Amino acid sequence: MIRSHVLICGGTGCTSSGSKTIQDTFARELESQGLSDEVKIVQTGCFGLCALGPVVIIYPEGTFYSRVTPDDVKEIVSEHLLKGRVVERLVHKDADAPVPADGAYSMNETAFYRKQHRVALRNCGLINPENIDEYIAMDGYAALGKVLTEMTPDDVIQTLLDAGLRGRGGAGFPTGLKWKFAKAYQNEQKYVCCNADEGDPGAFMDRSVLEGDPHAVLEAMAIAGYTIGANKGYIYVRAEYPIAVNRLRIAIDQAREYGLLGKDIFGTGFDFDIELRLGAGAFVCGEETALMTSIEGNRGEPRPRPPFPAEKGLYQKPSILNNVETYANVCQIILKGAEWFASMGTEKSKGTKVFALGGKINNTGLVEVPMGTTLREVIEDIGGGIPNGKKFKAAQTGGPSGGCIPASLIDTKIDYDSLIAIGSMMGSGGLIVMDEDNCMVDIAKFFLEFTVDESCGKCTPCRVGTKRLYEMLTKVTNGTATMEDLDKMEELCYYIKANSLCGLGQTAPNPVLSTLKYFRAEYEAHVRDKICPAGVCKALLQYVIDPDKCKGCTLCARNCPVGAISGELKAPHVIDPAKCIKCGVCAERCKFGAISKK
Amino acid sequence: MKSLAELAAIREQMKDKIVLREGSGDVRVVVGMATCGIAAGARPVLGAFVEGVAKAGLSGKVTVSQTGCIGVCRLEPIVEVFEAGKEKVTYVKMTAEKANRVIEEHLKGGKVVSEYTIGNAE
Numbered sequence: 001m002i003r004s005h006v007l008i009c010g011g012t013g014c015t016s017s018g019s020k021t022i023q024d025t026f027a028r029e030l031e032s033q034g035l036s037d038e039v040k041i042v043q044t045g046c047f048g049l050c051a052l053g054p055v056v057i058i059y060p061e062g063t064f065y066s067r068v069t070p071d072d073v074k075e076i077v078s079e080h081l082l083k084g085r086v087v088e089r090l091v092h093k094d095a096d097a098p099v100p101a102d103g104a105y106s107m108n109e110t111a112f113y114r115k116q117h118r119v120a121l122r123n124c125g126l127i128n129p130e131n132i133d134e135y136i137a138m139d140g141y142a143a144l145g146k147v148l149t150e151m152t153p154d155d156v157i158q159t160l161l162d163a164g165l166r167g168r169g170g171a172g173f174p175t176g177l178k179w180k181f182a183k184a185y186q187n188e189q190k191y192v193c194c195n196a197d198e199g200d201p202g203a204f205m206d207r208s209v210l211e212g213d214p215h216a217v218l219e220a221m222a223i224a225g226y227t228i229g230a231n232k233g234y235i236y237v238r239a240e241y242p243i244a245v246n247r248l249r250i251a252i253d254q255a256r257e258y259g260l261l262g263k264d265i266f267g268t269g270f271d272f273d274i275e276l277r278l279g280a281g282a283f284v285c286g287e288e289t290a291l292m293t294s295i296e297g298n299r300g301e302p303r304p305r306p307p308f309p310a311e312k313g314l315y316q317k318p319s320i321l322n323n324v325e326t327y328a329n330v331c332q333i334i335l336k337g338a339e340w341f342a343s344m345g346t347e348k349s350k351g352t353k354v355f356a357l358g359g360k361i362n363n364t365g366l367v368e369v370p371m372g373t374t375l376r377e378v379i380e381d382i383g384g385g386i387p388n389g390k391k392f393k394a395a396q397t398g399g400p401s402g403g404c405i406p407a408s409l410i411d412t413k414i415d416y417d418s419l420i421a422i423g424s425m426m427g428s429g430g431l432i433v434m435d436e437d438n439c440m441v442d443i444a445k446f447f448l449e450f451t452v453d454e455s456c457g458k459c460t461p462c463r464v465g466t467k468r469l470y471e472m473l474t475k476v477t478n479g480t481a482t483m484e485d486l487d488k489m490e491e492l493c494y495y496i497k498a499n500s501l502c503g504l505g506q507t508a509p510n511p512v513l514s515t516l517k518y519f520r521a522e523y524e525a526h527v528r529d530k531i532c533p534a535g536v537c538k539a540l541l542q543y544v545i546d547p548d549k550c551k552g553c554t555l556c557a558r559n560c561p562v563g564a565i566s567g568e569l570k571a572p573h574v575i576d577p578a579k580c581i582k583c584g585v586c587a588e589r590c591k592f593g594a595i596s597k598k
Numbered sequence: 599m600k601s602l603a604e605l606a607a608i609r610e611q612m613k614d615k616i617v618l619r620e621g622s623g624d625v626r627v628v629v630g631m632a633t634c635g636i637a638a639g640a641r642p643v644l645g646a647f648v649e650g651v652a653k654a655g656l657s658g659k660v661t662v663s664q665t666g667c668i669g670v671c672r673l674e675p676i677v678e679v680f681e682a683g684k685e686k687v688t689y690v691k692m693t694a695e696k697a698n699r700v701i702e703e704h705l706k707g708g709k710v711v712s713e714y715t716i717g718n719a720e
Contacts, residue, residue: 003648003662005618038645059619060661084631084664126619136605137612145602259599267600 045212200399398427403514462505
């Protein structure tokens, strides 16, 4: 008799905050209190609120416990599971939430979840990703069954077109159209590929889908195979995602065992199988032609298009490549209909989008909202605003290919077209929030350093152009740039965009262009006034001691790692700027607030 | 997997096991499980409700959960039935047998078993 389920997050975030230990402790406690036969422990995928992990949810009450430590487990078992008393102090709730009469807080009522709408993530945090039966209980593989027995490939394509599903990898190409093109090319062998090479710094959407609901991706790939006439699929996933890789392997094995992958699926004569390919973590392999080259076993480099993969893709055969999140939407569209999907979102961007919220934000984590939700709702309502009462300065979407959205545009609706219009892009869904302490030049430099590293080197505009651009940015941050350099930088950006071979180079200057557009004054302050207004760029900083406040306690001098501070006991000290490495230790240690940076 | 029927069979069988997590039944049966309730025999009552509700095919509609001390310890095991728009019903001095009758007549049939209610015990 199982009367209660304890769901423990086994996503990467909670695993690193110790959820495995929590799970073991629960098992031990339940055993010792004689509840093992009544309470079932379920390891799930990501619940989304990674900042408050490890997260534990107890059903049927739906009580959401956050930041659970092994010491708390005994109390939860003896109070909640044995005696039915919710452990108030561990329940995640909004600060001003009233206590319900029966103590049954609902997680869906909290600000973090209230505005979310989960389609791609619907099973994440609800089912055990390592158990195909639980996926089937949530209508898993029913969409594949429906497609194989009731729909023609053209029906599937039409449904996706009517639904208005666009690629979630970032570019937003209509998925139905992509499948239609691949279907149109006649060939005995075609391929279905899945791009799980999520490489943007700060992005973990696809990772969480794979960790929380791997079967949804397998099922959609089989549907794609039926639609375009392919019997073979490849998932290209980063080797740095060990949990995702492991769960995909388990899922593929289970699906094969049930005959949901393999020969003659559902007795319809349709064959489909999937293989994994592990990527070594090159950002350029997220580009479709480079990814396919890498699957073939070659060095991951892009090639010019056309021919597009729909005509000549993997092994020169007609192929499609979709992103993990795109696939995660497909089965729901088949089951619930195009109209249902098209009822969410804006005119040209339908459905929902998953974002990985990171940076200077209270609720770091994974959220899924309908397209057209404003940036303000995501940051202030769902994300819980900026920590420490700081001011919101900008949000970065689209990773190294995207741009910065300034605070003045916080009411922008998030969809493909509005983000492009303001010089950023949807990207795969990384959303990094910045406050007044972030220097925008430094941010642009950070992303550019990433693209310089990740440029494959095949084409000159990207290989040399990004490197030169990075050098110019370095000049800005160390105060040696001139105003002409800013104009040259801008010109170089447009040149790289226009002439690079693939998406990596064509979008690499975006972080620079968008910060130049919205934060030009900050660039100019670096160049003209030789100051970094946010106090980040070390070369432009100076630590000084206010002689009126300094008591001559010598604490700073004793803690300075390079001996740059001198002075007599009980007399004001001074910092030698030539020796100072601007580590900031002195300012941290000073008890009188006498040291400031300028 | 050779047929859709096979898939449907697995789905039906699993649905009952996962329905707990939907946690949004229209009717909530809450069993008092504080020290007093457990001492008076609440555990078999809770067990009877969990199993009986599943057996009666009411899992999608009825959520069985537990709570702490309801306050009238001398009348434990106490079971309360909450239904949206209706006054809550409090059953006292429950046993597994009584639980089965409540499932049959109240949860399934919609008729309160008034002889077990707190009003009758007093």
